[in-house]
Amino acid sequence: MKRSEVFGIILGKLPEMYPDARCMLDFQDPGQLLVATVLAAQTTDEAVNKVMPVLWRAFPSLQELALAEQAEVELIVHPLGFFRNKARSIIGAARHLTGLKHFPSTMEELLKVPGVGRKTANVVLGECFNTPAIIVDTHVKRLSGRLDLTDETDPDRIELDLKRHVPDNLQTSFSHQLGSHGRALCKARSPLCPLCPFLFCRGRT
Numbered sequence: 001m002k003r004s005e006v007f008g009i010i011l012g013k014l015p016e017m018y019p020d021a022r023c024m025l026d027f028q029d030p031g032q033l034l035v036a037t038v039l040a041a042q043t044t045d046e047a048v049n050k051v052m053p054v055l056w057r058a059f060p061s062l063q064e065l066a067l068a069e070q071a072e073v074e075l076i077v078h079p080l081g082f083f084r085n086k087a088r089s090i091i092g093a094a095r096h097l098t099g100l101k102h103f104p105s106t107m108e109e110l111l112k113v114p115g116v117g118r119k120t121a122n123v124v125l126g127e128c129f130n131t132p133a134i135i136v137d138t139h140v141k142r143l144s145g146r147l148d149l150t151d152e153t154d155p156d157r158i159e160l161d162l163k164r165h166v167p168d169n170l171q172t173s174f175s176h177q178l179g180s181h182g183r184a185l186c187k188a189r190s191p192l193c194p195l196c197p198f199l200f201c202r203g204r205t
Contacts, residue, residue, distance in 0.1 A: 034157030066094035089115025126172035
């Protein structure tokens, strides 16, 4: 089966399977989402959602976070792992953002924010600015290989490859739906392959 045919079937089936798929991080504005996404690296969205209320109670705005002591922030984000780097990144991001006249709304602008890579930028663009965005998180990366959607293994290259096949208006929702499939069935260690409707794909483990 041609890859374009695989995409056609998957793009048709995923919305039926996961009609309520969405960003799993809790946020109220682009700044909160950016900080949450930076903190979500190598941990779960659920863990981040538990920490975020504590962080925003201590520092209710980006301006206050920008002035925070590193040690104070480290104590709050400690449960998320890599707490020193994450604390440094979100304080740096807050300082950068509070120095701008407007919140960054393009990939180029967002990549200038400390701690922000293409994944974080795409989350913010897709969720807050209605910009087509392929969000290559751990689930999307894993399933892109298993379902033979790309031969690439680098997240940035996976993103560009998927963009060639997924229409602009479906990219953000596709990312969330593929992530939902990764959490529900195509799990990292114990995939529930007998329940998966995509077994026809000549994928890899």
